[in-house]
Amino acid sequence: MSLRDIQRSKVYAAETFVRTIFDRAAETGLGPIDFFGEQITLPPEAKFSSVEAVQDYVDRVLELVGHRWPAPSVRVRARRGVTAAHYEPTSSTIAVPERQSRWALRELVVLHEIAHHLSSAAPAHGPEFTGTFCELAAAVMGPEAGHVLRVVYAKEGAR
Template identity: 50%
Template sequence: MTPRDVGRARFYEAERLVHHMFDRAGSNRTVQLAGTELTLPVEARFASVDSVRDHVARVLQLPGVRARFDRANRPVIVRERRGHRSAHYQYGSGGDPEIAIPSSSDGRWALRELVVLHEIAHHLDDPGGPAHGRTFAITLIDLVELVLGPEAGLVYRVVLSDSDVL
């Protein structure tokens, strides 16, 4: 049985802060964090679930991701999700892992790289812990660092730490 995900709300609140920082970075992409000025990378935005599917496959093929995460060798199905309130990761009916992304006009918020990396992190994380627990947070930080760079990873590390997620 999977442990209860007691830190889920706290995790999502912290992650909303990270998303807000990326949204408000402006054209020069700089933000102030913990007394340091950082230049954030440009975050990919996707036009469709097909483009998310391609991105997920490319991320799982990155040499650094494959070296860091054993589960990167296992493919994941990316499908469109009905509704617009959430994206999610789960084992599908055939036992294959899947990421479901809303793509309706109300669900376009999910067609962004930070959301997709969050779902990939579920795929890469140890399935025995809480879905949004400490090991998941570390997996997400490591993945963000490998894909978007150390500045983006630092933003996650500081915000999640300050929010008592880590």
């Protein structure tokens, strides 16, 4: 029996806002930004040109965090649809849209899918997932990325 994923829309809304924050910071040169009254400097976010580049990144991330989250390897594949990336737990596969839209070929989206791989608890977007994603982003991108995710999740009411 699976639990209802009641936080899903809150998690997606928070992450859309976080990606907008990163996009705006990149547009202005990645200097300090005002984030809810505090000045922080966000790290640059990696963007990928192909499924192969995403696969290389995923392999390196899993190697980097393997001491914290021992997990099997993940396969990355292209998917036909352009509306979402997703994680397939039965085959440990991340599917990303490669054609027509490259919105998913960015670090925050790929880390979201890796967090699904590292956090197998139900519901899929519950507190264990959000905690894993925040820790993962902090470990890979830097503490500022994890902080921004935590604050925006809280703002959106996601635990």
